[in-house]
Amino acid sequence: MAIEIERKFLIDPALLPKLPAPFVITQGYIPAEGVTVRVRTKNAKAFLTLKGKREGIVRSEFEYEVPVDDAFAMLQELCPAPLIEKKRYEILYEGHLWEVDIFEGENAGLYLAEIELESADETFAMPPWVTREVTDDRRYYNSNLRTLPYVRFKNEA
């Protein structure tokens, strides 16, 4: 078990540095109440992840690596379509690791950056390509991007 403390930002992709090779991510969610149950393939690996209720920017997280074939079967059998597809780029900026997600499919055009922190009040340097924090904006939760994709709210975002 881990505690996830995460902040999330919109970015200007034109300002991004040269990007490393991406992780190709496909993920789906098992419809659950009060708990996020996520199945994710990430390149040649796969993970089953449970996350508890968010309290502020903090939530408990339980993540287990699972066989990729199991993940494919769970994505197909247990996770309602559509699945979330994105490419993830890891960028180190002044000592902190940022995960930049470039979404595809119905969320194409959405670029999000996440930073995981050790504590809720940890400070960090803001990269020049970050434009706006959306940590508290539920529309940008990946679990919600499945049911209400970016294509349907980008003009008001």
Add this chain to the structure above:
Amino acid sequence: MAIEIERKFLIDPALLPKLPAPFVITQGYIPAEGVTVRVRTKNAKAFLTLKGKREGIVRSEFEYEVPVDDAFAMLQELCPAPLIEKKRYEILYEGHLWEVDIFEGENAGLYLAEIELESADETFAMPPWVTREVTDDRRYYNSNLRTLPYVRFKNEA
């Protein structure tokens, strides 16, 4: 991933043979739609299990061993009370393994036996302590025994 093909029976505990040492099981469920998400401790081990929709007596099952401390945390944080508590006895009868569950807490007085089969039409010998099949009776699903325990329907069972 596995396919679970299971039949479930009520039993007469007075007719049971001498029982081996039990597995002590505590389990809870994450409220989910169409999928069973179960957290179980079984003696010194723990498992996270996802089961798909039942089709007849067949369903897909994905089970992963997880650290016991994780399971305790998930049971406490993610699974609504009450938890299911039972002792499980494994009994070999004419070449088939039976799992006899003796329930505790609000399900005390309930004795269930389950047999896992290789195919839906596999035949097997019925032990003398089996009284009635309840495979299709949703009240006896462990996930339902949490919300409507045996104490509340045993007089009509």
